[in-house]
Amino acid sequence: MTNSFGARLRAALDAHGPLCVGIDPHAALLEQWGLGQDADGIRAFGLGVVEAAAGRVGVVKPQVAFFERFGSRGFAALEDVMSAARAAGLLVLADAKRGDIGSTMAGYASAWLEPGSPLEADAVTISPYLGPESLRETLTAAVRAEKGVFVLAATSNPEAAALQTAHTIDVSAGEGETVAQRVARDVTWVNGSDAFAGGLGPVGLVIGATVDRAEFGLEDGLLQSTPILAPGFGAQGATPEELIGRFGSLAHNVLASESRSILGAGPDGIAEAISAQSARYQEVLRG
DSSP states (O other): OTTSHHHHHHHHHHHHOSEEEEEOOOHHHHHHTTOOSSHHHHHHHHHHHHHHHBTTBSEEEEBHHHHHTTHHHHHHHHHHHHHHHHHTTOEEEEEEEEOOOHHHHHHHHHHHHSTTOTTOOSEEEEOOTTOGGGGHHHHHHHHHTTOEEEEEEEOSSGGGHHHHTOBOOOTTTTOOOBHHHHHHHHHGGGGGSGGGTTSOOSEEEEEOTTSOGGGGTOOGGGGTTOOEEETTBGGGSBOGGGHHHHHGGGGGGEEEEESHHHHTTHHHHHHHHHHHHHHHHHHHHHO
16 A cells, blocks of 8 residues: 555655654643743644654654643644644644544544544554454554554553553463553554555554563564554653664664653754754664
């Protein structure tokens, strides 16, 4: 599928490197940027990040919660920011972390992945903790619309480890696997389709750059052809120079997400910050 999400992501990664710039207009950053604590402020913030990111990275990641807090006007601002980003040639990954069952999940898929939707993104983050099977309709919708999803697997927040490294009970096999491993196995099968052979599939995983993948059972063999969204770079402590050490042969499939570490440069410094940090990642991959 030449225009699949995986193909578009592969092209963006090859052209611009791994850096994914978050668009997180939380209160402290709005104040630092000299913007109001309102929908107009977050719109101006988001559009400023888009302008700085265009041509410097391939992917931006709006954090939906920071827009949602302003209600309908906040969502209108988010629509404007995502539309501007896609018009600028950026892939838009909506960090919405939606998760539910049945028709409700289908509604979320329609909102974020359906072509022509006001909130149309190229991909969206989703949660599997109502059971990976609850995501089946969303995965199908993503493939049909040539969109992507990133499923939470091994997140960068330390308090999640107890759940995500817990072992399931597989009665038939007599042994279990970690919750993160089970999630990965149950959703990434889509990437093995002949339609995506030799490239990235549409179903990615969220795997923190600050976690030990081995503890979560997320070995390289399980993740082939799988895009990886890696929070934890930048303000949370991981550096570009650690990309290969943490992800090994998968490093070329990683979106290294940074938000505060770049947004903190302010409206006058953000473009330079993006260029400098992107160059660091690309140098690491060149070896």
